[in-house]
Amino acid sequence: xxxxxxxxxxxxxxxxxxxxxxxxxxxxxxxxxxxxxxxxxxxxxxxxxxxxxxxxxxxxxxxxxxxxxxxxxxxxxxxxxxxxxxxxxxxxxxxxxxxxxxxxxxxxxxxxxxxxxxxxxxxxxxxxxxxxxxxxxxxxxxxxxxxxxxxxxxxxxxxxxxxxxxxxxxxxxxxxxxxxxxxxxxxxxxxxxxxxxxxxxxxxxxxxxxxxxxxxxxxxxxxxxxxxxxxxxxxxxxxxxxxxxxxxxxxxxxxxxxxxxxxxxxxxxxxxxxxxxxxxxxxxxxxxxxxxxxxxxxxxxxxxxxxxxxxxxxxxxxxxxxxxxxxxxxxxxxxxxxxxxxxxxx
Ligand code: ADP
Numbered sequence: 369x370x371x372x373x374x375x376x377x378x379x380x381x382x383x384x385x386x387x388x389x390x391x392x393x394x395x396x397x398x399x400x401x402x403x404x405x406x407x408x409x410x411x412x413x414x415x416x417x418x419x420x421x422x423x424x425x426x427x428x429x430x431x432x433x434x435x436x437x438x439x440x441x442x443x444x445x446x447x448x449x450x451x452x453x454x455x456x457x458x459x460x461x462x463x464x465x466x467x468x469x470x471x472x473x474x475x476x477x478x479x480x481x482x483x484x485x486x487x488x489x490x491x492x493x494x495x496x497x498x499x500x501x502x503x504x505x506x507x508x509x510x511x512x513x514x515x516x517x518x519x520x521x522x523x524x525x526x527x528x529x530x531x532x533x534x535x536x537x538x539x540x541x542x543x544x545x546x547x548x549x550x551x552x553x554x555x556x557x558x559x560x561x562x563x564x565x566x567x568x569x570x571x572x573x574x575x576x577x578x579x580x581x582x583x584x585x586x587x588x589x590x591x592x593x594x595x596x597x598x599x600x601x602x603x604x605x606x607x608x609x610x611x612x613x614x615x616x617x618x619x620x621x622x623x624x625x626x627x628x629x630x631x632x633x634x635x636x637x638x639x640x641x642x643x644x645x646x647x648x649x650x651x652x653x654x655x656x657x658x659x660x661x662x663x664x665x666x667x668x669x670x671x672x673x674x675x676x677x678x679x680x681x682x683x684x685x686x687x688x689x690x691x692x693x694x695x696x697x698x699x700x701x702x703x704x705x706x707x708x709x710x711x712x713x714x
Pocket of ligand 1: 611615618619643645646647648661677679702
């Protein structure tokens with residue numbers, strides 16, 4: 369039999385009413401009408417009392433728990449926190465616990481799904497980026513094998529191109545290793561005191577030819593003998609400067625300028641790398657530090673890059689307990705800024 373609160377109340381009330389009336393039957397001064405009236409009154413009172421108690425205390429609370437289940441199934445966690453009649457009720461506690469566990473599990477599931485999507489995207493990006501230089505080198509080598517090797521001019525040109533593609537592949541693999549080590553958190557910074565002015569001069573020398581090819585002028589805003597002594601990992605910071613200045617050249621305008629400057633604070637220097645190049649549209653600003661993110665996806669690896677430079681730079685600056693900020697305006701230029709600790713002496 370399917371017992372609900374009403375049937376249960378009916379049965380119990382009937383039982384109580386019958387027992388009470390049976391007792392009353394022992395009293396001789398009750399007429400048969402009186403028995404029936406007593407039976408009906410006792411039955412109705414018991415029914416109302418028991419029915420509402422069951423409804424309120426048990427069935428409504430259980431229904432509440434089940435409706436919470438339904439909402440949890442539909443992932444409506446906020447709505448699942450429905451009001452209960454009795455705050456100290458154990459059923460209320462069960463419902464709250466279920467709700468909390470379900471919410472936690474749902475968060476874990478969402479996180480795992482997000483990680484899975486990221487892993488899939490990462491694999492697709494990596495294979496796409498690896499494919500480009502491999503196919504290029506493969507093409508040049510096969511053309512040479514097919515006979516081009518006999519012509520010394522073509523041979524040298526194609527060998528050079530194949531070598532360039534493989535150099536690009538090497539840089540990409542190094543970048544991928546750096547990114548994965550940063551994400552695993554296994555990279556240790558080897559902090560030393562060093563002169564950032566000297567380091568930027570070296571970076572400028574390294575990139576001078578590339579800047580010249582686009583008639584871009586590199587400016588270091590420091591006095592001739594000025595030193596900016598920092599306490600950081602010089603090799604990693606060199607990598608950041610190379611990435612930022614290289615970007616400023618790649619995305620700069622022909623005949624443009626790049627400025628690197630230092631502002632002294634109490635404990636830190638603020639370092640600024642500014643260009644008057646193409647700038648970045650507002651909708652891309654927050655995404656340029658994501659790995660593989662490129663605004664102009666059609667740019668080749670020679671003129672653009674793999675989209676890892678800023679992601680690596682961000683990791684390096686964060687490993688120095690700082691952050692990198694960007695300000696940009698389309699057509700006007702881009703400014704990247706970060707702070708690093710001053711060396712204790714010097
Ligand atoms: P990439 O290897 O493509 O240069 P990055 O991670 O260094 O990758 O930069 C990500 C994207 O941010 C670039 O593809 C470019 O679109 C944009 N970007 C970076 N620096 C600049 C800059 N100085 N001016 C304009 N756009 C920039």
